[in-house]
Amino acid sequence: MPAIKNKDSFSRKPPTWCPGCGLYGILEAMKRAAVSLQLDPASMVIVTGIGCHGRFPNYFLSYGFHGLHGRVVPVASGIKLVNPELKVIGLSGDGDAYSIGLNHLLHAARRNLSLLILVVNNRVFALTQGQASPTSPRGFISISTPQGKVEPPLDGLKLALGAGATFIARGFSGEVDHLAFLIERGLNHRGFALIDVLSPCVTYNKINTYDWYKKHIEILNQHKSMPEDLNQAWSWLNREDKFILGVLYSATRETLEEMILPDKRKTIAGLELRPEVEKVMALMEKFK
Amino acid sequence: MPAIKNKDSFSRKPPTWCPGCGLYGILEAMKRAAVSLQLDPASMVIVTGIGCHGRFPNYFLSYGFHGLHGRVVPVASGIKLVNPELKVIGLSGDGDAYSIGLNHLLHAARRNLSLLILVVNNRVFALTQGQASPTSPRGFISISTPQGKVEPPLDGLKLALGAGATFIARGFSGEVDHLAFLIERGLNHRGFALIDVLSPCVTYNKINTYDWYKKHIEILNQHKSMPEDLNQAWSWLNREDKFILGVLYSATRETLEEMILPDKRKTIAGLELRPEVEKVMALMEKFK
Amino acid sequence: MTKEGGKRQATGDISILIGGKAGDGVLFTGNILARLLKRYGWWAVTYRDFPSNIRGEPTRYFVRASQERIENRRERVDLLLAFDCEALVRHMPALNSGAVILCDGADAAILSHSLSSEISSFALPLRQPAREKFGHEIYKNMMAIGALGYLLGLEIRPVEDMVRDLFLERKGEAVVEANLRAVRLGYELAQKGIPQEKRWFLPRFPHDSKIILMGDEAIALGALAAGCRFFAAYPICPASEIWQWLTPRIKDFGGVVIQVEDELAALNMVIGAAFAGARAMTSTSGPGASLMMEAFSLAGMAEVPVVIAHVQRVGPSTGMPTKTQQGDLLQWIFGSHGEFPRIVLAPGNLEECFHFTIDAFNLAEKFQGPVVILIDLDLGQNLRTAEFPLAEGWTIDRGKLLSPAELLKIKPYKRYEITDDGISPRVIPGTPEGIHLVESVEHGEDGLRSEDPDIREKMMGKRMRKLKAIAPDLPPPTLFGFPEAETAVIAVGSTRGPILEAMKYMEKEGKPIKFLQLRTLWPFPAEVVSRFLQKARHLVVIENNFTGQLLALIKSQVIFDPALKVEGLRKFSPDNFTPDEIFRGLKEICQQ
Amino acid sequence: MTKEGGKRQATGDISILIGGKAGDGVLFTGNILARLLKRYGWWAVTYRDFPSNIRGEPTRYFVRASQERIENRRERVDLLLAFDCEALVRHMPALNSGAVILCDGADAAILSHSLSSEISSFALPLRQPAREKFGHEIYKNMMAIGALGYLLGLEIRPVEDMVRDLFLERKGEAVVEANLRAVRLGYELAQKGIPQEKRWFLPRFPHDSKIILMGDEAIALGALAAGCRFFAAYPICPASEIWQWLTPRIKDFGGVVIQVEDELAALNMVIGAAFAGARAMTSTSGPGASLMMEAFSLAGMAEVPVVIAHVQRVGPSTGMPTKTQQGDLLQWIFGSHGEFPRIVLAPGNLEECFHFTIDAFNLAEKFQGPVVILIDLDLGQNLRTAEFPLAEGWTIDRGKLLSPAELLKIKPYKRYEITDDGISPRVIPGTPEGIHLVESVEHGEDGLRSEDPDIREKMMGKRMRKLKAIAPDLPPPTLFGFPEAETAVIAVGSTRGPILEAMKYMEKEGKPIKFLQLRTLWPFPAEVVSRFLQKARHLVVIENNFTGQLLALIKSQVIFDPALKVEGLRKFSPDNFTPDEIFRGLKEICQQ
């Protein structure tokens, strides 16, 4: 019988993020969710991009893949497709997921492969020292926008909804319990799940602070049923005064792995490989 | 006084697309729009991607740039930013714009740079001989999906709407007049304009034929006012029975070129370059 | 080819050219003809020359068949089938004396006046009768096959079998019937118009020991044989054939092919799948290869075994997507950022395509990194005849991949353990007690990021050492010809065939040659090449590109004797080398 | 450095090390110190060693100043400012005899017991007083400057001016005042704890003829000077400084900088802008460079003049983003698919960064294609002192860019006209009568797609010929040292400085060296290198990487005399070369 998991079961080493960084809240929420679902660290894989968020697997104990900037989703997809028994979590940044990596995100949403993608949306390129990101607010002053950012912020959730994601949610790293709830839901979702996590960067984003968010979020009360209404989700996402936090849309449709994998009982990763001489020879015969 | 332009003013050489290809309709519509607006071919630049659509500038007379697969939008953006006086049109394919090039498209929408992007949506990768594209219908049988495509089709317009495009429209290459009308509107739009053109590929898409479309389109009657309602657009885009044709959303907000270019009267491309020794020396002084 | 009396002299080698426009079914017709000739027990090869345009532009397709093994078309042809008069005119210069032309077109007869008396031309109506009799132009292709069958003196039975094989399963009996009638009609039309003495009568041999296929298909077969069970790719000419062939077939092996949004996704997804334990692969060509450069470096750093097939086409940039070139030889060797171990294999024929793909997977898992299979369009997309089977028994070696039981003996498990051979035991995610981190950032043995200079040096050393460890497993160069010859040829890939043929012609002229076919481009087999060059006086590097990339590579790795005369024989026009060209080139060089 | 009586002997060369943790303001403190020393009329250089992590991990920062021009840090230092005791311990091995340590930390005194008697250590409370007196730890940096000022015997006036320059404009008088008080407090604390005889007294010289800046900034300045008016980029270490410096300044020149979604967009956008007539540029590093490979080939094929600055960091893959390396030397030369003309310039100091950037734009427009400026993090991000101005007067040459009037004389206008030098007159869109197509596919003179083999050959020839035409304009290699020396060194980029310094030491030991600094990496200056090697007996190629990329490049382009002894002096740990290391390396090699 496997030992009962507690939060320490998921600790690798102490984080070196700036004190106060929103990533601490996300780490905590992820641990709570993992404990609550009694996940086995060896059955989880966390794929991260490049950015402050990318260090996550250094601190959270599970299998980890720290890949390229913007390519969290394809790496995670490859893992999931060959081993759907793994819980595959992609942890990305607003730069990683919504600037360089946006294309992959939306195609994964369309495919409805069962991945949980968490975007640590600190609304800035932190690791590269503070440039504006697609989600930075208008007027945001940064080293790359000394006169203030001119374009309106991008909302990854709106795009994922349009692309056909079957689960979209928004959390806040200052609301750890709520976030843990969202992560649990996301982990249990059959299909593609995207959680955008508003997360303060205390070093490079002096606008979207914990205090600022407290004034600009509204948390849905939804411990019972999940909303499955595209129009409702769309209107929540178009609210200009507040960020609506919670599961904004959740639906079921056949997942990619259900549709394309040849064998429900065997993972590709678990196949025992043999030369299969006869089968290959039979195919070769066809060229006679 | 410049000569009056007629359709021949925009002809380079006869197309070699397959007889019956939807691209003929688009070529015709583009010429009609150009004539109707009395554009000067020398003031237009058409940027295309790789695909059957990419040959467009071989047949339409104007400045042309046939670049890389999926990179229509950045090339067009570079041109427009250094010379906003040009009419810059990006002509892309469903593979080009929505598969490999989707990221650029959405970021351009967010920036609201005044480009007209036309996506020749034949719902197949034609030039590479018929693989399914992101917009191919579910169940589409092709060389890459011999058992039928499993994912639902992607709608680029939904995504562009979510990304903040200020003009989105859908046309059909079998409705040349209507398409010419959309192109005219798009060319006159201040900001980012995307037109998705449903376009039969008679060689590789045997499902979405002219006849099929005739049964599956509904054309909005809108010669007067343009719709500026996000929710209306969203619900048109979510219609499952029909493709709604017309301008689905049109709004104004400041364009990128208005916001970031230093001088409204002078284009960057038109600057006369001098060594500017004094100004550079003055900057160098600052390092003393 | 000369004629004698009422019948042609027996020939052991015949070249046929089919010309027309894209959309005419030139490819289809040629493919059937090549397969037919193979079923006649001949060694058939093809050469496709198609525009990158779906319809309307000129295309040509060579089919050559010989009683001896051949790998490439010859320059001149004995038989031309022209789907229009334009093709007739275009291809006249390629005709051998004694050649026969069949042309669908009213002006064919007129045009034939301008021909030399050694060449005969016949009008062969195809389109019109096809439309009239079968309601669709498409039947002209089968009629053409019938006419060619008449002219080559083929028996009807194998032709009929072929038609059945082609259509019965997917289209049913009615379509088979119509096509058979079309074949017969073509035969009859030819019979009516063409006198007996213009015919060849190709003898029939047993064919069961041979197969006919493309290099792309041989690679796909190799992938299945190697245990490749995950393939992600984005369409691109001329590499799509690999995964498109696999798509309906890999299921039977428990695997999956996925078409993804772009090449960045393709290689990253393959890396994810390989990390998770699958044998995984992607394929691409020039522009896509450039897009894969970033993830290539990731595979090297993270030490993930992946296989990438690159089928070269004409560059730069979009270039000529449907034409062949060896213009990307150095990209995988010196391209990408940073320094990491990589292996580049370069098959030169179908057997090697198959075999090296199996090698690639074994090597990738044994040295834990990216392996590239580099061919070109010529080898990838043209049909060639090979011995059946392409190989006889092969093994799968997963290298230091630990089973859960083996893992339990190691404690603590370190993914990037520093070992003598540089290769660290690997464990796949999901394995209890094997938890680890795979990193794109420089890291210590435990996979945790490290910026310690000492660790950096050790890790670079560890990674690069792997290439030494794997060296004995790499396909060595093959030596052909006369080891004592003064003229030494080095080449790689698809030029192997035409070089071997040209060497025969050189031998006949009393000019012995030695030829080293490189089969692993990286790590470079410097010692073998040095030894090969020791007594040579003349080095000719033959390659299908402009700048002489192979020569530059050789020079960068081997110090030449300054007395060695070094020459490049290159071609960068959009066609492959013919044996004839190489023969002429070598003769000229040897005369200097 | 030795001391004598109550006062240190005058020194002409001093090295200071600041150690602490990321977030401590080590960079800020060091930068100010370096600028101060420069304002003292000294040649100051810095070396930053930072983790790729925002806070908490160890960092170090070298400042060296000399009365003679220098380009690099030395290995050992005379003065260590440690923001914590960990830094003290870590850096003790780097101390010269006679060195002084200042350490913020209670254990500093205890730790100092373990020091040799030649080294003295003083506790310097910084954090606590900063917090107490100014309410924020950040003031510790200015206090440190004060303390260092005391120890180096600096006058207070230049320090105060510096503070004013830093803060007045952006933060106002109050902030200036607080910072001045912090400086004074630091000075006083040092004065209290450190005896006079431990102080240096650096003489002050006029400094107006010098400036201090990073290579990235010199490139940005060069870009403005060259008429660059469009810059698109994606953030990446260590190249972002280039465009971030430009962002607020380019407006004054009528231009714009845009941060885009990724590197694919960056180069493609720059290509669009350049096609449309702007001088346009992007910058990147390893991973981004790999992503640009596809568009690089497009610029070559479409013949669009673009400039790309690549600032190398440690690879492979994400590697070590904040550390230096010369690991991408071959990427732009042999990377990408297909064959096209390209130019790779490699500046070796600040003046060259500035100058070659201007050259790059002129070359790009003259030969109509991509030009790469390749430096490394060491040259790009460290501060160095250079002569003011970096250059004196420069020109802008737009090559064959036709004015509307010139265009009217040509009829019909052909964008890709085949000319003797391969360069075709260019016209920008919008010009009446100049309508044309720019193509990534192989094309004829008119820009229309063509698959004609003859046109293909002509066009390849035309494009490649351009490199010959432009050859006289390329920065030639620079020869240093003793032309008759038997030991020949070849290197490129940032290693120039430490090599020149090491050569002085070698000279003192009676070991003359000659050194060829390559400044254009491609097209390769094969003739000059051959000549340089003619009488050499020993070749040492010095480079900051593992595999010896520069050596491989040289070998690929030049045939060596087999008697030449070839050696590589390489370093691939995450630090730049010091003159000391090169000196040791050369000595050892010369002793063999």
Ligand SMILES: Cc1ncc(C[n+]2csc(CCOP(=O)(O)OP(=O)(O)O)c2C)c(N)n1
């Ligand atoms: C291809 C590539 N381009 C650029 C970079 C440099 N880079 C590293 S992290 C980063 C942005 C990080 O922003 P985000 O994803 O929001 O992460 P955060 O640091 O804010 O968590 C960038 C641009 C890179 N590593 N790779």
Ligand SMILES: Cc1ncc(C[n+]2csc(CCOP(=O)(O)OP(=O)(O)O)c2C)c(N)n1
């Ligand atoms: C980087 C890259 N990958 C792949 C290709 C091959 N390719 C050429 S056209 C095309 C798809 C074309 O589809 P679409 O954009 O819909 O154009 P269509 O032919 O249907 O007009 C592809 C994948 C390429 N040229 N470049």
Ligand code: SF4
């Ligand atoms: S820089 Fe910002 S995102 Fe990065 S660790 Fe610090 S607070 Fe967190």
Ligand code: SF4
């Ligand atoms: S293949 Fe399809 S898209 Fe291409 S030209 Fe033919 S019909 Fe048009």
Ligand SMILES: [Mg+2]
């Ligand atoms: Mg961020």
Ligand SMILES: [Mg+2]
């Ligand atoms: Mg398409």
